[in-house]
Amino acid sequence: MTGRKMPPPAVALYDIRRTYSTFLGPNIAPAPQGTEAQIVVDFRRIAAAAGNSTAIGNPTIEDIIGGVALDRPTVQVAAICRRVEHGSALILAILARPKIKAALKDYDGSYPPPPLSLSPTDLVEIRKVWELGVETVVLQTVVQADGDVVTRIGRLPDGRQVDPQLHGFHEAMVGVSVSNWQFLVQSVGQLIRALGGFFFSDRRG
Numbered sequence: 001m002t003g004r005k006m007p008p009p010a011v012a013l014y015d016i017r018r019t020y021s022t023f024l025g026p027n028i029a030p031a032p033q034g035t036e037a038q039i040v041v042d043f044r045r046i047a048a049a050a051g052n053s054t055a056i057g058n059p060t061i062e063d064i065i066g067g068v069a070l071d072r073p074t075v076q077v078a079a080i081c082r083r084v085e086h087g088s089a090l091i092l093a094i095l096a097r098p099k100i101k102a103a104l105k106d107y108d109g110s111y112p113p114p115p116l117s118l119s120p121t122d123l124v125e126i127r128k129v130w131e132l133g134v135e136t137v138v139l140q141t142v143v144q145a146d147g148d149v150v151t152r153i154g155r156l157p158d159g160r161q162v163d164p165q166l167h168g169f170h171e172a173m174v175g176v177s178v179s180n181w182q183f184l185v186q187s188v189g190q191l192i193r194a195l196g197g198f199f200f201s202d203r204r205g
Contacts, residue, residue: 009116009123012130013039013091014109020046020084023134037104040095047088050081080134087129094122141174 006012017039024046095101103114118126141151 006127006130008113009118009126010104010107010113011109011111012126013095013104014107016087016091016126016130016133017042017046018109019133020050020088023080023084024049037095037101037107039104039107040092040101043088043092043095047085047092050085050088076136080136083132084134087132090125090129094118094126 007015021042095104097117099117103116107114139151
């Protein structure tokens, strides 16, 4: 288990491409550099391969998927392939913008990365895709802004139930996250009230 800050967006996109390509195996060989940015071509191939491997009734999923994927049950591989296909589609929508595509035209994933004109929504989507990668998700808790909390619990790859200690650790981490979120909301609220009081008192004076 590791935790680290996401690298600059351009580097993160190349990290995602590398993770997806490794998961899908040797079928995703890099294409020759053409008129489009290499990363655009690669994500199109990744999306196509992931979509093909999740086709209903496809008997060759074990042949299509190689490397790390073969160490997991087929049902989990198919679920992750759907995630890879969806994540690639999100990234391709961002890469389709002329300014982004031009900035990455000759970039190879090294430092220093080119700056990208991304919206806050773009950054959230890239970070989510980068964080999840191709990991098997066993415990997931989603906390909505309106206070709703949804927890999903799956099975481990070998069919066992989630260990109680792991479940407890997950609950503790969710508790820490919610506490930090509440502190942030309270701090913003106090700041807004303080600013409001300052401006209104200034006008009255």
